[in-house]
Amino acid sequence: MKRRLQIVAVALAFGFALSGCGNDSGQSSGSGSAGTTKSTKSTKESGMDMQEAAERSDGMLDAVLKEIDPEVQWAHGPTTTGSCDVTRRRTVMTIVSAERRQSFLDQVEKFWRKSDYRIKAKNNDKEFPAVYAQTKAGFGISVSFRGEGQAFFEADSPCVKESKVADSASKPNGPAYEGVYPLPRPNVRSDYWSAGAA
Numbered sequence: 707m708k709r710r711l712q713i714v715a716v717a718l719a720f721g722f723a724l725s726g727c728g729n730d731s732g733q734s735s736g737s738g739s740a741g742t743t744k745s746t747k748s749t750k751e752s753g754m755d756m757q758e759a760a761e762r763s764d765g766m767l768d769a770v771l772k773e774i775d776p777e778v779q780w781a782h783g784p785t786t787t788g789s790c791d792v793t794r795r796r797t798v799m800t801i802v803s804a805e806r807r808q809s810f811l812d813q814v815e816k817f818w819r820k821s822d823y824r825i826k827a828k829n830n831d832k833e834f835p836a837v838y839a840q841t842k843a844g845f846g847i848s849v850s851f852r853g854e855g856q857a858f859f860e861a862d863s864p865c866v867k868e869s870k871v872a873d874s875a876s877k878p879n880g881p882a883y884e885g886v887y888p889l890p891r892p893n894v895r896s897d898y899w900s901a902g903a904a
Contacts, residue, residue, distance in 0.1 A: 756792045759845075759863035760785065760871045763794040766847055766861050768876050771796065773817040774810070778802070779880035779894045783858065784887065785873070790865040798857035799880055801892040803903035804833070807851055810899065811837055814849050823847065854891045855903070 754762075771780055783795025802810050815825060818839045829836040829850070836850035844864035851857050883889050895903075 755867040755869035756871050757869050759866045760792045763861035764874050764876050767796050767859055770817055774813055776898050781878045781883050787871055791863045792871055793862045796859040797889045799892050800894045800896050801900040801903050803900055805902040806899050856892045
């Protein structure tokens with residue numbers, strides 16, 4: 707009986723490990739986007755390191771920003787690393803008015819659900835709303851509105867093998883603001899996203 711329970715436990719553990727497989731980029735494999743063409747295994751199985759996790763996070767961020775219609779201008783936020791994890795950030799430079807924030811979040815959430823991400827939490831605050839999601843491989847991704855209605859995206863890796871992490875290869879679709887910290891508040895007007903903003 708004890709032996710049978712051990713076999714069941716091993717089978718369940720193996721099943722959970724396999725359930726971590728999937729494409730976290732939000733795009734199908736072979737799409738050609740940076741960081742999205744490799745087949746995805748769970749981070750433990752693949753021996754993924756922090757650089758590879760950063761590239762995966764870049765692919766996730768690239769994918770969601772490309773889905774926002776009309777397009778918004780963005781710049782890189784700071785990359786931070788822990789003992790075994792990495793966080794990539796993108797800062798939206800387009801002014802998103804209070805009237806348009808829910809529409810912005812709805813587009814993001816719809817894309818993440820379509821990409822099979824699990825929506826973990828939502829903050830429905832009128833001024834500072836946010837959506838938090840997680841991929842099957844354990845990557846976290848979020849979008850949140852903060853001071854002066856600026857939108858921020860963050861992608862966090864699970865614990866992976868320690869390594870050096872290079873700057874993102876993704877090119878911003880506006881000024882790069884290299885060496886500028888903190889980044890300016892949103893300063894790009896959009897006929898749609900900025901409607902109603904002062």
